[in-house]
Amino acid sequence: MEKIQFKAESKRLLELMINSIYSQKEVFLRELISNASDAMDKIYYKALTDDSLSFKKEDYYIKIIPNKEKRTLTIIDTGIGMTKGELENNLGTIAKSGSLAFKNETELKDGHDIIGQFGVGFYAAFMVADIVTVISKALGSDNAYRWESAGADGYTITPANKEDIGTEIILTIKENTEDETYDEYLDEHRLKEIIKKYSDFISFPIKMDVTVRTPKEGSNEEFDEYTEEKVINSMVPIWRKNKNELTTEDYEKFYTEKRYGFDKPLKTIHTSVDGTIRYHAILFIPEKTPFDYYSKEYEKGLELYSNGVLIMSKCSDLLPDYFSFVKGMVDSEDLSLNISREMLQQDRQLKLIAKNLNKKIKNELLSLLKNEREKYETFYQSFGRQLKYGVYSDFGMNKEVLQDLIMFYSSKEKKMVTLAEYVERMPEDQPFIYYGSGESYDRIEKLPQTELVHDKGYEVLYFTDEIDEFAIRMLRTYKEKEFKSISSSDLGFETENEQPSESEEKENKALFDYMKTTLSGKVKDVRASKRLKSHPVCFSTDGEVTIEMEKILNSMPDSQNIKADKVLELNVSHEVFQSLKNAFEHDQEKLTLYTKLLYNQALLIEGLPISDPVEFTNDICKVMV
Numbered sequence: 001m002e003k004i005q006f007k008a009e010s011k012r013l014l015e016l017m018i019n020s021i022y023s024q025k026e027v028f029l030r031e032l033i034s035n036a037s038d039a040m041d042k043i044y045y046k047a048l049t050d051d052s053l054s055f056k057k058e059d060y061y062i063k064i065i066p067n068k069e070k071r072t073l074t075i076i077d078t079g080i081g082m083t084k085g086e087l088e089n090n091l092g093t094i095a096k097s098g099s100l101a102f103k104n105e106t107e108l109k110d111g112h113d114i115i116g117q118f119g120v121g122f123y124a125a126f127m128v129a130d131i132v133t134v135i136s137k138a139l140g141s142d143n144a145y146r147w148e149s150a151g152a153d154g155y156t157i158t159p160a161n162k163e164d165i166g167t168e169i170i171l172t173i174k175e176n177t178e179d180e181t182y183d184e185y186l187d188e189h190r191l192k193e194i195i196k197k198y199s200d201f202i203s204f205p206i207k208m209d210v211t212v213r214t215p216k217e218g219s220n221e222e223f224d225e226y227t228e229e230k231v232i233n234s235m236v237p238i239w240r241k242n243k244n245e246l247t248t249e250d251y252e253k254f255y256t257e258k259r260y261g262f263d264k265p266l267k268t269i270h271t272s273v274d275g276t277i278r279y280h281a282i283l284f285i286p287e288k289t290p291f292d293y294y295s296k297e298y299e300k301g302l303e304l305y306s307n308g309v310l311i312m313s314k315c316s317d318l319l320p321d322y323f324s325f326v327k328g329m330v331d332s333e334d335l336s337l338n339i340s341r342e343m344l345q346q347d348r349q350l351k352l353i354a355k356n357l358n359k360k361i362k363n364e365l366l367s368l369l370k371n372e373r374e375k376y377e378t379f380y381q382s383f384g385r386q387l388k389y390g391v392y393s394d395f396g397m398n399k400e401v402l403q404d405l406i407m408f409y410s411s412k413e414k415k416m417v418t419l420a421e422y423v424e425r426m427p428e429d430q431p432f433i434y435y436g437s438g439e440s441y442d443r444i445e446k447l448p449q450t451e452l453v454h455d456k457g458y459e460v461l462y463f464t465d466e467i468d469e470f471a472i473r474m475l476r477t478y479k480e481k482e483f484k485s486i487s488s489s490d491l492g493f494e495t496e497n498e499q500p501s502e503s504e505e506k507e508n509k510a511l512f513d514y515m516k517t518t519l520s521g522k523v524k525d526v527r528a529s530k531r532l533k534s535h536p537v538c539f540s541t542d543g544e545v546t547i548e549m550e551k552i553l554n555s556m557p558d559s560q561n562i563k564a565d566k567v568l569e570l571n572v573s574h575e576v577f578q579s580l581k582n583a584f585e586h587d588q589e590k591l592t593l594y595t596k597l598l599y600n601q602a603l604l605i606e607g608l609p610i611s612d613p614v615e616f617t618n619d620i621c622k623v624m625v
């Protein structure tokens with residue numbers, strides 16, 4: 001059976017190539033620089049097996065020349081060049097990659113690697129240029145040729161004059177349109193920025209004449225201006241260097257240059273993996289919280305490089321949300337890129353890297369906690385809340401990963417402690433991990449509910465972050481110990497002497513019922529307290545929602561007016577209770593007044609608003625006169 005070949009409409013294909021592959025026009029320069037770098041690497045590889053060739057690194061460079069008057073941008077390289085046939089084959093055939101063919105023919109060593117593989121990058125030039133002219137002289141050839149094209153209409157190849165081996169690409173930059181300013185591709189600063197962004201670690205120097213301004217002698221306002229050829233890229237990726245060669249200063253310089261933050265990194269993680277997927281990564285844990293960190297504007301992610309060429313500035317898939325504060329980069333030579341180099345063909349590789357990095361970050365944080373406690377506490381001050389959000393979010397899916405990294409303020413130690421440290425020193429008879437919630441450590445310390453747990457000799461964790469109780473609810477237990485709020489109506493231990501006798505409960509039932517009716521709708525119950533010592537009154541809660549949770553839930557925009565089941569607890573040993581009893585017997589109006597006062601006092605202690613402050617102050621006055 002005759003096999004019929006597919007046909008392609010070249011013009012349409014080229015248009016698609018030019019307009020549909022890349023989301024950003026600026027990447028045309030990355031593509032042309034990568035081609036130039038490939039062309040020079042090819043000489044390097046040839047020289048490895050060809051004795052008649054020598055490769056002196058200093059002879060190889062890329063030069064970028066913008067010319068505003070002529071509206072041209074020229075990219076020169078001293079690479080392997082192209083013969084007439086190669087110009088025709090490589091630039092005249094879409095999706096033909098001379099570089100891929102070269103890579104397949106040559107054994108690649110030394111970390112030098114050829115970037116090109118799809119045979120389309122060159123056409124990105126047409127995103128910004130009306131005419132693209134390529135003048136090239138191939139290694140071992142005496143003749144040079146000029147390839148020229150204005151896009152879809154085809155190209156011409158004519159003989160040209162060129163002294164040296166290599167390639168010169170001249171882009172005639174498009175005129176500005178209403179939506180697009182092409183002028184930026186002729187601007188020295190913008191070009192520098194694009195080169196730094198994508199091609200900073202190309203291993204050959206990328207040179208450009210840049211304007212240097214120095215103050216005129218004896219003047220602060222007048223300047224001398226001259227141009228000087230400078231190398232724009234850093235060339236050597238520090239992540240490929242041996243860790244032993246690098247100092248803290250080197251990493252700090254990299255952190256600043258890459259603009260990961262305005263602070264200094266608190267911790268640097270440099271890792272190279274040579275497994276199923278090879279990659280290098282440098283990760284930083286910043287010292288300070290970025291100003292927008294806890295806002296919607298903050299974007300997590302690591303820079304992703306393929307062979308030293310930037311693919312993504314913020315690859316969010318590399319970091320879980322709970323480690324979103326981590327900055328840095330990953331470079332891998334094994335990524336299967338898609339044709340635009342903006343995405344990966346498969347996320348399996350990325351998932352694998354992310355999983356490894358996640359483990360690495362966790363272990364580094366654990367070792368910081370163990371060996372450099374003070375540093376860990378600084379870190380925790382900045383990003384602890386994010387870890388606690390991590391415990392809470394995704395229905396607690398990551399709580400196991402994070403539970404050993406979170407800390408809370410301890411009533412005993414008067415500093416931040418981990419859950420492991422807390423459980424370690426728990427007395428044998430202590431049934432729960434106790435915590436109290438409030439606006440500040442001081443306020444929790446002074447809560448009447450705290451007193452009893454303290455006196456029992458148990459440590460209390462102080463929760464001052466909104467997320468704390470929610471995170472703990474998600475955690476449910478740590479090392480099989482449950483968490484218990486000090487405001488919970490059942491603390492789980494006997495309070496021997498303070499325990500009101502049953503007869504006392506019974507005896508006062510009528511009084512409690514009266515008070516409960518007075519406070520109907522406001523409290524679930526009125527009871528004799530098992531916990532109060534010096535204070536006359538406090539709240540405890542029945543059920544899942546605590547008072548702190550009520551406060552937080554009600555401060556949210558879509559609040560559903562959730563209420564904690566409050567129990568008004570009375571200290572039957574307190575003198576005030578005697579007054580209540582007297583009032584109950586002789587003056588019920590007075591009892592109503594006292595009940596309202598005590599209820600409002602309990603609200604104040606908890607930091608809850610009093611619904612009618614004027615009535616409250618009037619009530620106090622009534623007692624005073």
Ligand SMILES: Nc1ncnc2c1ncn2[C@@H]1O[C@H](COP(=O)(O)OP(=O)(O)OP(=O)(O)O)[C@@H](O)[C@H]1O
Nearest residue numbers: 035039090097098099116117118119120121122167
């Ligand atoms: N400056 C150059 N010097 C020598 N050869 C070049 C140069 N630029 C392009 N070529 C040749 O043209 C081919 C096509 O280039 P193009 O940029 O379209 O694709 P590529 O670099 O091979 O792949 P990719 O699309 O992945 O970048 C290259 O493979 C290379 O053989």
